[in-house]
Amino acid sequence: MPPPLPASRMNMRQRFSAMRNIAPFLREIWGTSRPMTLASIGIRLIRAFLPIATLFVGKLIIDEAVHLLGLGVEHELLPAWHAGQLDHLVTLLAIEFALAIGADLLGRLVAYVDTLLSERFTNATSIRLMEHAATLDLEDFEDADLQDKLDRARRQTMGRMNLLSQLFGQAQDVITVISFAAGLLAYAPWLMLLLAVALIPAFIGESHFNALNYALNFQWTPERRQLEYLRQMGASVDTAKEVKIFNLNRFFIERFRFLSDTFYAGNRILAGKRALWGTLLAALGTLGYYIAYAYIAWRTVRGDFSIGDLTFLAGSFRRLRQLLESLLSGFSQVASQALYLDDLYSFFRIEAKIRSKPDAIPVPAPIRSGFVFDNVGFRYEGAERWALRGLSFELHAGEVLALVGENGAGKTTLVKLLARLYDPDEGRILLDGRDLKEYALDDLRANIGVIFQDFVRYHLTAAENIGVGQIDAMHDRARIERAAHRGMADEVIDSLPKGFDQVIGRRFKDGVDLSGGQWQKVAIARAYMRDAQVMILDEPTAALDARSEFEVFERFKELSDNRTAVLISHRFSSVRMADRILVLAEGKLEASGTHEELMAQHGRYAELFELQASGYR
CATH class of the missing domain: 1.20.1560.10 (ABC transporter type 1, transmembrane domain)
Incomplete structure (x- = not known):
């Protein structure tokens, strides 16, 4: 009707x-x-x-x-x-x-x-x-x-x-x-x-x-967006496999x-x-x-x-x-x-709430003491549950910090707050003793290299896919090649017909698609393009096997000398190489320490580690 x-x-x-x-x-x-x-x-x-x-x-x-x-x-x-x-x-x-x-x-x-x-x-x-x-x-x-x-x-x-x-x-x-x-x-x-x-x-x-x-x-308007979404889902290279296997075309x-x-x-x-x-x-x-x-x-x-x-x-x-x-x-x-x-x-007419103050200052170079989360709380718009609440800890300059916890614990939200993609609803985040809001927003983000688990697959050349990590160095081939080597993407690119000049992805003619793991190595190389003081990997290795992830994180730790680094992973065998591990649960900090210290506490970390380790025995 x-x-x-x-x-x-x-x-x-x-x-x-x-x-x-x-x-x-x-x-x-x-x-x-x-x-x-x-x-x-x-x-x-x-x-x-x-x-x-x-x-x-x-x-x-x-x-x-x-x-x-x-x-x-x-x-x-x-x-x-x-x-x-x-x-x-x-x-x-x-x-x-x-x-x-x-x-x-x-x-x-x-x-x-x-x-x-x-x-x-x-x-x-x-x-x-x-x-x-x-x-x-x-x-x-x-x-x-x-x-x-x-x-x-x-x-x-x-x-x-x-x-x-x-x-x-x-x-x-x-x-x-x-x-x-x-x-x-x-x-x-x-x-x-x-x-x-x-x-x-x-x-x-x-x-x-x-x-x-x-x-x-x-x-x-919402129905029009649904129509466009259904049109893309029903005729897209990204969804073709599942549409065929699950016979979703009729649906x-x-x-x-x-x-x-x-x-x-x-x-x-x-x-x-x-x-x-x-x-x-x-x-x-x-x-x-x-x-x-x-x-x-x-x-x-x-x-x-x-x-x-x-x-x-x-x-x-x-x-x-x-x-x-x-x-x-x-x-x-x-x-x-x-x-x-x-x-x-x-x-x-819509204006952003998160922006630089008129008197914003540049990020210190180098960062001396690091970050402090002071009773930080954050809740997503329209949500009843707090994503983070009462969170207090320090991230020291030059430290490799790992975040672990079950899905929904607030790990990714914490990283977004650190990069000031969000501002806390409660508490504050300090960098070298000053509120993050006092720093120039562009300069802050320029000093933070992040690869999220849902990284973007750009249908550009391999070189451009890496180069977007530092857009003003997009044409610096030597820097792109170094970033590819650091991210272990050089082997992937060497296998492409046109190497760094090969368009990757199937959207355009002559494009070559990559496996999930290969895409992830390209995305990790993108993070290395940025000469950032803070490096963050938010579960970017989910499509890699355990050995490849360990190699990526080991390389990451080697290349993080004198840099502040944050790792997020569900594989406990990888995060144990961090200087310190934070255990999050339901938006709160439950425990903190090295791998050995947390195992000795026989808490959630030890339970999850043993549960995961038993799957490999």
């Missing part, structure tokens, strides 16, 4: 207030390219007067033809031509021909300029969207409501391309309307009043249905069909009502036109107007009616587009 049509989210006053978005939109267009913006406006200004000029020349042609008929030249073409009686008519025809050619040329020019300007504006807005998204907090991206806003904003960067042409076209039509209206007012002023009365109902109806269409799209297809059919049903109802009411309201405009046409014809029969006047007035009224309908409908559509722009600009 189709969903009920949504109620309009805005009344008429609120819809008009959305027009405030047009001013910043126009400023951005101007900022995109001033020469092209001026060219588009100038060409349209010329085009605005062509319709009235063409129609008036047509009137003169008809009047001249009637005049020549009165002279009896209809059967004497050549004598009339030689006598010069047709000169005026030929001149008028040549002018109308030139106007027709000019109108076509200017139309093509404005389309050309608008296409280039729209493309540049779309690209500039997309860049701005990515730049702003980069400033937002990690917590923002984990919020479903913000994901909806981001999805709507992303669609607006592409969906507003024709708003530019629409706005400039509206301005052109306004000038044309003024020129036609001036002619009508000179003959019969009340015709303008008749036209306005006939068109206003159609405008109100169009505005109402545009608002309903926006409300439907706004209401269905995804049925769910996609249900959601898409439901959304289609809502759109169909709205489109049907819009078509019905649009037809009825447009009929009022048609009725107004024919009343005016009858009046003009009667005045012509009475001798008040010439045949040319009849043609000019009837054509002017018809064109004026069409233009006003287009203007009112276009204004309603612009108002609707302004609502969509609100989605884009509301996203740009």
